[in-house]
Amino acid sequence: MKFSEMTYTRPDIDALLARCKQLATKAADAPDGDALIQVYYEQSRAFADYTTASQLANIHYTCDTRDAYWKAEQDFFDANGPAVTNASVEISRAFLANPYVEALTEHFGTTCVAGMKNAVLGMDDRTVELQQEFNALVSQYQQIYGGALVELDGKQLTIPQLGPYKEDLDPAVRRAAYEAEAGYFDAHRDELDALYTKIVKNLNQQAKVLGYKDYSELSYVRMNRIGYGQAEIQAFRDQVARDVVPELQKVMAMRAKRTGITHPTFTDLPIIFKDGNPKPIPGYQARMDAARTMYHELSPETAEFIDFMQDNELFDVESRPGKMSGGYMTSLPSYKAPFIFANWNDTSGDVDVLTHECGHAFEGYVAERDPNVPADLECPAMESAEIHSMAMEFLTAPWHHLLFGKDTEKYALLHAEDSFVFLAYGCAVDEFQHIMYQNPDLTPDQRNAEWLKLEKKYRPWIDFDNLPFYGRGAGWQRQLHIYECPFYYIDYCLSTMAALQFFLLSLDDHKDAWQRYLKLVRRAGLASYTELLQTAGLKVPFAEGSVKGIAQQMTRWLEEHQVG
Structure with a gap:
């Protein structure tokens, strides 16, 4: 069904909550493992219509944040979503109380029961009002930004x-x-500062209600991180600061030599080549035609996927007034349809976001068609889900000439370089958030001072040259994730470590790299981050020394492929 034909009906929350109580009772009373497995499939299907309606409202709202009708529908889900989430948590609590609960692990793998435990530890009815307030704060931020x-x-x-x-x-x-x-x-300085203060205090209060020290601790539960915690993330960030940043300084020196900008400042950083950055081919339809050819030639699975997406109008990628910034993929489970949202602006980032969101959408498309995968296990935790997207950016490289023509080699260099350089920024964002939630009484100026310290630690090559906003250390406010989904950003770094390995593997044997990727995709949300990496034969970046070798290989490739 085409997106324009998909109908929206505001869901009956009371009926859904009553259904959730019934399912919780069935989960608690299931007489054996087989019965419990069937209840799990049943409860997973029960949320399909609600989730579809919620996502339709959000898509329409983010496509035009000025539309009063869709703003009201978004407000409805902001207000009622926490109650639905907590009702789902009560179902999880009932599953966990059933003596046959380990049958779910045997049938679905390691993430099912572990994920329910995280759900129970991360939410309950005592935080509903705080969750509603947080949702409203995020919507305010989206309105300011959008x-x-x-x-x-x-x-x-x-x-x-x-x-x-x-x-x-x-x-x-x-x-x-x-x-x-x-x-x-x-x-909008005062509004943005006040909003962030409220967000930090709100989420820290939620954490304290649930028995956690602060939200930096609770976030690992809510992000459904399985098999690692703050210690492993800090060890990873330490490796980036110690082993990646020195390599990046070499990369930035190569960029300065390539561009001829002797003393680059912050506003010079987007310039990658002296004669201009690579430009994708112009025109929405020309790009969509190129994408269809690319995915048809990549594999039979991606050919079927891209036809479904394009034939059903499941893209909204052109920027316009009132549209929320950024890009995302979401799913409409009642239609088994992914949807891609973006803001093209005629830079190479348009291709980044196309291949990135198609990576997410492809995994969703595959998982939604596997009858053995329950809806709530179709997607893994976000550090793993981002592997699908970031690796897809690299694995489509043999067809990037369709989108860049004579600029293809320049784009290959830019994309590999930017992906590598991103690790430093992503770690800065993550460490900043740990500092913010562990020190919630910092003033706006003190928050900005902490950001500038992290800039010097992770991106010592940057000179802000008295630039307004950025120069005073407020540039972090432009990062949507810090306001909307705190502690998500490190997931991009963890997935980048996997994507860079897929890139390096594809240089030697693209078919083998693609098959590894497909194997990882087909595990959907049934495996943890470390298990997924092992499925594809990749290194886990928490281990000491694992990051350094990849960083050195990336630097060597970049040295050997200087163009422009």
């Missing part, structure tokens, strides 16, 4: 539409673009 319009070049532009100006070869144009963006955020 409603951004700035004056530049005689035009009213959204934040994503500033992208091409930030990559202009004229440094004055780049500076003007960043200053226009900075001006908008500075104009």
